[in-house]
Amino acid sequence: MGKSMNLAIAAVLLAAAGCVDGTKPVGPDRASVEAGKRARMHVSTEETKPDGTMGGKGGALHMLAQGMGVPSLETYSLTFPATKNDDVKREIHYEIAGVKGSDFLEIVIPEGSLLTWPDGTPITEKDTVNITITVDPVYFLIHLAPAGLRFDPQIPVELNLFYENSEDDLDGDGDADQDDETIRTTLLDTYARTGPNVPWTLLPSAHLVETREFAANLVRLENVAVSW
Numbered sequence: 001m002g003k004s005m006n007l008a009i010a011a012v013l014l015a016a017a018g019c020v021d022g023t024k025p026v027g028p029d030r031a032s033v034e035a036g037k038r039a040r041m042h043v044s045t046e047e048t049k050p051d052g053t054m055g056g057k058g059g060a061l062h063m064l065a066q067g068m069g070v071p072s073l074e075t076y077s078l079t080f081p082a083t084k085n086d087d088v089k090r091e092i093h094y095e096i097a098g099v100k101g102s103d104f105l106e107i108v109i110p111e112g113s114l115l116t117w118p119d120g121t122p123i124t125e126k127d128t129v130n131i132t133i134t135v136d137p138v139y140f141l142i143h144l145a146p147a148g149l150r151f152d153p154q155i156p157v158e159l160n161l162f163y164e165n166s167e168d169d170l171d172g173d174g175d176a177d178q179d180d181e182t183i184r185t186t187l188l189d190t191y192a193r194t195g196p197n198v199p200w201t202l203l204p205s206a207h208l209v210e211t212r213e214f215a216a217n218l219v220r221l222e223n224v225a226v227s228w
């Protein structure tokens with residue numbers, strides 16, 4: 001890495017720190033968590049713009065983050081086999097001291113749903129597909145691979161994402177009030193894209209506002225985010 005790149009990253013981190021000061025965090029823990037989130041966004045994802053927002057259709061996309069102090073997930077990477085001949089269902093939960101907690105994700109691949117490999121080759125009844133779910137540790141963002149694998153639109157995959165453990169201060173002004181609730185109930189949605197250089201587009205889903213859950217149908221493996 002060249003000196004200019006190091007300087008660029010340092011400048012971005014300084015800018016991020018300035019952002020945190022400007023939002024009047026409620027305490028030092030909040031500030032350090034927020035700084036960590038923003039630093040991570042700038043340094044380790046290829047999906048962010050220089051201002052820390054995600055590239056979205058017609059503007060920035062704000063990804064929903066996990067709340068502070070919420071339990072970890074039981075796993076952040078899950079690989080499982082699927083065939084055309086069986087229903088496959090997998091779940092990822094939160095976990096506290098080795099005990100399974102509330103739901104984070106549920107995916108169902110119905111019998112007959114697997115259609116084509118990413119290169120367009122048909123998936124046959126003899127094929128076994130190893131599907132991998134990778135979960136972002138900070139945001140409600142999952143990567144589904146092999147990206148581009150297609151499902152029969154008549155028998156789509158069912159994906160449920162549960163966000164009861166999300167952050168409450170969605171607008172980042174240091175409180176959790178009606179403004180945040182309005183964002184959650186009216187703007188929050190699911191978005192998808194197949195790779196880092198492709199724009200995010202709305203992924204149609206049902207928003208169960210009361211239970212804080214999104215239910216989407218997938219016709220291909222891609223990246224899915226809960227965002228606004």
Ligand SMILES: [Ca+2]
Pocket residue numbers: 168169170171172173174175176177179180
């Ligand atoms: Ca707020």
Ligand SMILES: [Ca+2]
Pocket residue numbers: 173175176177179180
């Ligand atoms: Ca407020």
